[in-house]
Amino acid sequence: MQAKIYVDGSCFKNYSLSSSFVVVSKKKIQYMHICSTQQKLQQHYSSIFSEAYAILLALNYIINNISHFKNGVTIYGDCMYIIEACNKTNNVYKHKATFFHIYNLIDDIRKHISLFFVHIKAHQKEKNYNTVADNLAKFGLDVIRQQEYKSRR
Numbered sequence: 171m172q173a174k175i176y177v178d179g180s181c182f183k184n185y186s187l188s189s190s191f192v193v194v195s196k197k198k199i200q201y202m203h204i205c206s207t208q209q210k211l212q213q214h215y216s217s218i219f220s221e222a223y224a225i226l227l228a229l230n231y232i233i234n235n236i237s238h239f240k241n242g243v244t245i246y247g248d249c250m251y252i253i254e255a256c257n258k259t260n261n262v263y264k265h266k267a268t269f270f271h272i273y274n275l276i277d278d279i280r281k282h283i284s285l286f287f288v289h290i291k292a293h294q295k296e297k298n299y300n301t302v303a304d305n306l307a308k309f310g311l312d313v314i315r316q317q318e319y320k321s322r323r
Contacts, residue, residue, distance in 0.1 A: 171196055172242045172284075175228045176299040179220025179249070180307035188310025189224035191231065192303045199302070203227060206310030221249040222268050224307070225256060229275040232285075242284035248292035248300060256287040 174194040181187040188206040192199055205227055225245065232239055247253050255269055256276065279285050290300055 172244060173200075173239050174299065175232075175243055175245045176303040177221070177224035177228050177245060177247045178300065178303035178307045179217065179222070179224045180304075180311050181217050181220045182311050182314075186311055186314045187220040187223065188307045188314070189220050189227055190303050190306035190310065191224055191228040192299050192306070193231070194299050199299070201231070202302070202306060203231065204306045204310045206314050218249070218251060219268065220307070221247065221252045222255075222272065224303075225252060226272055226275070229272065229279065232279055232283075233275060236279070236282055239283050242286070243279075244286040244288055246288050246290050246300060248290055248304075250289045253287045253289040 175191050176194065177189070177191045179187065179189040186206070188204065190202070190204040193201040205223070225247065228245055232243055245256070256272065258273075276285060292300070292304070
């Protein structure tokens with residue numbers, strides 16, 4: 171059975187970002203990962219960068235655990251721009267440097283297993299794995315905000 175990875179990113183005021191991914195196999199969550207950081211981002215990078223970083227995290231996870239993905243992987247994301255960029259169906263001129271490393275990882279992975287990218291609708295009411303990834307990314311931002319609040323006291 172092919173593994174599924176759901177990715178999502180979230181940002182707050184162009185200076186905090188959080189990216190997450192959820193690995194699903196045999197209809198169960200096998201692994202979850204979140205990465206949050208606080209840094210000033212250029213405005214056109216904000217949400218796009220957090221979504222791209224989620225893809226980058228997932229691709230690195232696949233590379234480091236390639237033997238677990240013998241049947242291939244489909245990565246699902248709710249940012250159409252990022253999914254189309256990974257499928258190389260849009261021009262990523264604005265974010266060329268960001269995608270250079272992503273494209274190299276995609277090419278490396280595809281030498282060993284099948285890898286697909288699928289766009290899904292964001293913020294669906296039904297609970298699904300994309301909702302889990304979305305909540306993880308939002309949780310990462312909440313942690314940053316709490317740390318920031320405590321440091322101001």
